[in-house]
Amino acid sequence: MRILIVEDEPTLGQQLKTTLEQTGYAVDLSVDGEDGHFMGSTEEYDAVILDLGLPEIDGLTVLGMWRKEGKTFPVLVLTARDSWSDKVAGLDAGADDYLAKPFQTEELIARLRALIRRSTGNATSELIAGKVRLDTRSGRVTLDGEPVKLTAQEYKLLSYLMHHKGKVVSRTELIEHIYDQDFDRDSNTIEVFVTRIRKKLGADVITTIRGLGYSLDDPADAPRG
Amino acid sequence: MRILIVEDEPTLGQQLKTTLEQTGYAVDLSVDGEDGHFMGSTEEYDAVILDLGLPEIDGLTVLGMWRKEGKTFPVLVLTARDSWSDKVAGLDAGADDYLAKPFQTEELIARLRALIRRSTGNATSELIAGKVRLDTRSGRVTLDGEPVKLTAQEYKLLSYLMHHKGKVVSRTELIEHIYDQDFDRDSNTIEVFVTRIRKKLGADVITTIRGLGYSLDDPADAPRG
DNA sequence: CCTCGACGATCAGGATACGCATGCATGTTC
DNA sequence: GAACATGCATGCGTATCCTGATCGTCGAGG
Numbered sequence: 001m002r003i004l005i006v007e008d009e010p011t012l013g014q015q016l017k018t019t020l021e022q023t024g025y026a027v028d029l030s031v032d033g034e035d036g037h038f039m040g041s042t043e044e045y046d047a048v049i050l051d052l053g054l055p056e057i058d059g060l061t062v063l064g065m066w067r068k069e070g071k072t073f074p075v076l077v078l079t080a081r082d083s084w085s086d087k088v089a090g091l092d093a094g095a096d097d098y099l100a101k102p103f104q105t106e107e108l109i110a111r112l113r114a115l116i117r118r119s120t121g122n123a124t125s126e127l128i129a130g131k132v133r134l135d136t137r138s139g140r141v142t143l144d145g146e147p148v149k150l151t152a153q154e155y156k157l158l159s160y161l162m163h164h165k166g167k168v169v170s171r172t173e174l175i176e177h178i179y180d181q182d183f184d185r186d187s188n189t190i191e192v193f194v195t196r197i198r199k200k201l202g203a204d205v206i207t208t209i210r211g212l213g214y215s216l217d218d219p220a221d222a223p224r225g
Numbered sequence: 226m227r228i229l230i231v232e233d234e235p236t237l238g239q240q241l242k243t244t245l246e247q248t249g250y251a252v253d254l255s256v257d258g259e260d261g262h263f264m265g266s267t268e269e270y271d272a273v274i275l276d277l278g279l280p281e282i283d284g285l286t287v288l289g290m291w292r293k294e295g296k297t298f299p300v301l302v303l304t305a306r307d308s309w310s311d312k313v314a315g316l317d318a319g320a321d322d323y324l325a326k327p328f329q330t331e332e333l334i335a336r337l338r339a340l341i342r343r344s345t346g347n348a349t350s351e352l353i354a355g356k357v358r359l360d361t362r363s364g365r366v367t368l369d370g371e372p373v374k375l376t377a378q379e380y381k382l383l384s385y386l387m388h389h390k391g392k393v394v395s396r397t398e399l400i401e402h403i404y405d406q407d408f409d410r411d412s413n414t415i416e417v418f419v420t421r422i423r424k425k426l427g428a429d430v431i432t433t434i435r436g437l438g439y440s441l442d443d444p445a446d447a448p449r450g
Numbered sequence: 451c452c453t454c455g456a457c458g459a460t461c462a463g464g465a466t467a468c469g470c471a472t473g474c475a476t477g478t479t480c
Numbered sequence: 481g482a483a484c485a486t487g488c489a490t491g492c493g494t495a496t497c498c499t500g501a502t503c504g505t506c507g508a509g510g
Contacts, residue, residue: 211377
């Protein structure tokens with residue numbers, strides 16, 4: 001899962017970036033509205049954290065531009081002001097949630113998790129596909145109830161696939177969503193990690209669709225449509 | 226749009242109901258967890274407003290039951306408590322948003338709007354022709370609900386035909402849209418793939434119009450209504 | 451109704467691109 | 481500095497694709 005943070009205060013921004021990366025997200029950080037808008041328009045994000053009090057361009061303006069462009073990623077708005085009218089304005093401008101500063105980092109993470117879960121159409125924080133379970137809260141993965149140790153990248157890859165269960169995900173899409181910008185797209189790392197995940201969870205977990213990408217299917221919601 | 230309110234405090238509940246009705250929603254009001262759960266399970270709602278501090282059954286429990294039953298309507302949780310851990314628990318239990326009491330009615334409405342907008346925003350990009358369904362988002366094809374495995378080229382060909390359902394598509398047109406430039410036009414690959422698709426999906430899916438090309442028709446919108 | 455020409459369908463073999471697995475060098479973490 | 485994670489390069493096996501030949505079918509005209 002890849003996140004964009006648009007925050008003009010360098011300390012807070014960098015701190016958020018670090019925390020989120022430790023949580024298992026790929027994070028890009030932008031420090032002003034113009035650059036932030038550009039990033040959000042050109043790159044693929046699963047969620048955006050947007051500070052309203054930006055220099056140059058106002059956060060709400062940026063948000064409005066994205067929505068006009070048809071961008072649908074969920075946006076979590078940060079506001080220093082504690083007036084509910086601002087919140088209402090933010091929500092109506094297309095924000096999906098907001099958080100007033102100062103806030104607990106845990107709460108930010110929980111809200112982010114909920115946003116991504118919701119935007120990918122999942123009802124709970126525990127993703128299940130056959131014998132494999134992935135708890136987005138604890139970041140744990142189990143196979144037949146047995147805990148499985150995954151590395152950071154393996155987890156990111158699996159998590160993205162499980163969030164998009166049943167969908168055919170191209171290699172490019174995977175690269176765009178588990179790495180932050182500046183990554184060699186002509187590389188076979190995705191294949192390598194798919195191999196490693198299969199070794200740990202079984203070969204049948206991830207299906208290859210030749211020429212298109214990969215797909216993670218749940219035997220439970222198979223046929224019988 | 227139809228809303229369910231589960232709120233044990235009669236005054237607040239009734240007031241909310243009135244306000245939302247004036248805003249243009251159809252509103253059902255339930256005053257305890259058990260009844261609320263029943264309503265949510267049996268009726269069709271576009272969103273639910275759920276108070277956590279309920280008598281009898283706890284709000285979080287009700288929410289958990291709905292999610293287990295596969296209910297996906299967006300849920301806005303109301304909580305009197307202002308501890309972020311409760312909020313985190315609520316979000317992770319499957320809530321889509323929460324609001325701490327006391328709150329401004331305007332804010333509630335704005336959040337509700339945002340929730341519904343998001344949950345209905347995902348128009349299904351599914352192409353249907355008779356027994357065949359092709360989901361462009363997930364890249365999957367089903368026949369009578371049974372998933373069918375197509376190769377990349379087969380998928381491209383079928384996809385193009387389904388996008389132009391009912392139209393007669395020439396072989397040249399197919400080649401131009403399936404292959405990038407510079408492809409031997411005097412080749413019979415199209416015929417080969419049509420054959421393969423027919424083998425997988427049935428001979429009647431693709432109709433041959435001799436001398437002109439192919440056409441994919443939906444019995445549903447056949448000539449003569 | 452039959453014949454014939456033209457077009458489309460089908461089949462099978464070889465070429466190729468694709469994905470898999472493994473080893474190794476470089477980074478990162480404790 | 482050791483253990484581990486990551487990403488790149490290589491060689492290999494195979495599903496997939498294209499080609500070309502043959503077979504089948506449609507439809508018009510005799």
